[in-house]
Amino acid sequence: MDSNSSDIVHEFLPLFRIYKDGRVERLMGTETIPPSTDPHTGVQSKDIIVSTENNLSARLFLPKLRSPHQRLPLLIYIHGGAFSVASPFSPIYHRYLTSLVNEANVIAVSVQYRRAPEHPLPTAYDDTWEAIKWAASHVKGNGPEPWLNDHVDFQRVFLAGDSAGANIAHNSAMKVGVDGLDAVRIHGLVLVHPFFMNNEPDKLIEFIFPSSSGCNDPRMNPVSAGAELAQLGCSKVLVFVAGKDWLKDRGCSYYEALKKSGWSGTAQVVETEGEDHAFHLFNPACEKAKDLMKHVASFLNQE
Template structure:
């Protein structure tokens, strides 16, 4: 058979990889340009974010004209199972415009390399480069951060699904590097483990084993500490040491594959010895990452308002 047409791995609903190594992503990767958003007035631009990483930076309306405006910074990681998505994807871009407009924060939405072309830990490494860059106010190279970032208490980290997993891992790394954080927002977070919990089935666990190894070939399995942050005492201690004042965990009632893991993370972090506040918010009657496709819905507005309140607290 032709290796360019013979399927090696079918990762529904995201992509298909052929034995030749060719990867086809379902639906392609549509992009939207930076600029001024006509709905919110938020301004965005793409920048280099250190060590080869890139980010899309968002400034609230009017902030550029106010030399005295000092704003919180939210570093955001998009979802997509580590294999798809980008800050330039239409739904992600619209979400960041809305978040920045409502919160009055500077948004830093991170481009990270995707598996399988760039297996994990590439995404984590790109994310870490961007976090360090943002924490140093753009390393002197981005005037928006240099002029307007309020770093007196550190930055916020936020993400959805796989992006929430990345956000947690970045918080763990911040502890060892002395990077100050104000808060951590995990929306419908992607975590797993070799032992099923709640409503997880063995079939679901097995599918996660296959897809996790596809994205992260050099891994011990689902009990990899990046995926199971409470697998042992050392991992639990690292989670307890994340250097932020508070954590917000958001779940969705009909997120049947990941809601139990979000609740598990909330309970485990509260019991780990973490010294900050751990908050839980549940969106009712909706599923995983619902808010991207329905930003104006009642549930999405409630989720965004809860996130904004967390940032402004």
Template sequence: MASNTTKEVLHDLSPYLKVYTDGTIERFVVTPSVPPSPEDPTTGVASKDIIVISPEVKARLFLPKLTDSNQKLPVLVYYHGGGFFTDSPYCLSYHRYMNFLAAEAKALIISVEYRLAPEHLLPIAYEDSWTALQWVASHVISNASIEKNPWIIKHGDFGHLYIGGDSAGGNIAHNIVLRAGVEPLLGDVKILGLFLSCPYFWGSKPVGSQSKEDLIGFAYKAWMCVYPSATGGIDNPMINPFAENAPSLSGLACSRLLVCLAGEDAFTPRGILYVETVKKSGWNGDVQLVVVDGEDHDFHVNNPYTKKAKDLIKKLATFISK
């Protein structure tokens, strides 16, 4: 690795990774995977790994303990966080979080493994995420050429389809539900609800108490690394839903919205603005905002054992199980 000291750094996302001008990528943090389980010892949730489209798009499925072998459950398609460049459904924090959420909500969860930047630059993660959602929706139609999953066929209640995500996954979830407003899902499946936890939105103009210096920190550097070709840079509508050329939030293709934020999180001012903008947009649905004081970004994923984390997971579960 000593030779890298003489190479020019193009993107520095330390302590996670560096991208060099010659195209090489040096990762410093590799998140270990944990295996799926036929029965999680804490929650009783079963999990298994599937391939949506080989080899690009994968997922881990989570099925809570059933009271009836033919029980129908709400379906949640979930997108993990990690700045578009790290983490997966298979790492301990997300595997554990999905177990807790599936058990609490009594929901069938499809936690999507999209390809990560900078090896696979955006918009690949968005496309993989859309492909996964369309595959889930395909379970309502008769098409022998699409390989379907028995858990989803038997237990999925497509009258209660939810999309959710945290951090970069919240960004993905927002963009996916906007896309569903202009591009229908297979079988004309409808999305009932969307929840965003600590969503990764950014831009070139300060919001709330932010300074201009705040805007060129890690969140800015990460976006420029994972989507260097984005038109408008940090004001591309995919990262800045309030940009002048961004589509109206009235186009969100769901009827229920829950936005969960952490009081100490740098993304929170934009999360609050997101809710205010939705309310003013003419979107015809029910919107809820939860701000958890004294907590920082993704606290409920990183440590789900605290009282505040448990309370937030219960709120999310209540939202999904309605």
């Protein structure tokens, strides 16, 4: 073996390192836990394969049902992690989705997109779109997954994500607006502390998204899309920002740009003062995290 094979050729702390032999070492978000039935809430979870070709999977969450024929909203959730770390199987996301599904009484599909740097962007966008189409294929009740066939109200489908996942959720809603999604209606979009660029270069994004046009790429900087934001394919948007988050201003700018674009829906921005990026995931028991979850749950249950 080449004595230099363990040399680090790229490093993006605290996310990952790439070694000379091509090996990728993730420095966070590597722990996983299996699906389960939560003993406190009765929320069930299971893992499914969306595409064997692309090794695309998801974790599904089903709340405790009041009747065998109950129909509930569907939440398609995209996890954060700088497009490169964490997964639906990470303890932090499994626990969050279990709690949210219980609080909001919704069914959730938590998408495991292929991650950078092994799979540079736009792979995460493409994988998420494939997962959304997979979920939509159940609209007539004859898809491969019984939970979706039997219990989803496909007139109340929501997209949501945090950080990089919020970026992917926004771009997915844009694609719905441009391309459509069969008979499925995307009712709303929830963006929690969204990762968007402004006019400042970002070395990580330059590395993991080499085909991007840079700071003015509307996938990374939606504000640069201007009037094209009017094509957003949902009827309402809820944006959360955190007072100490370096991304706060970008989330607020997105909200303002969306309102000015001519988009026909309704938008709201909610700031959590005194908190940092993704605080609700790292400290879910705090009162502000509980308030954020209640706000999301209320949004998912509005007609």
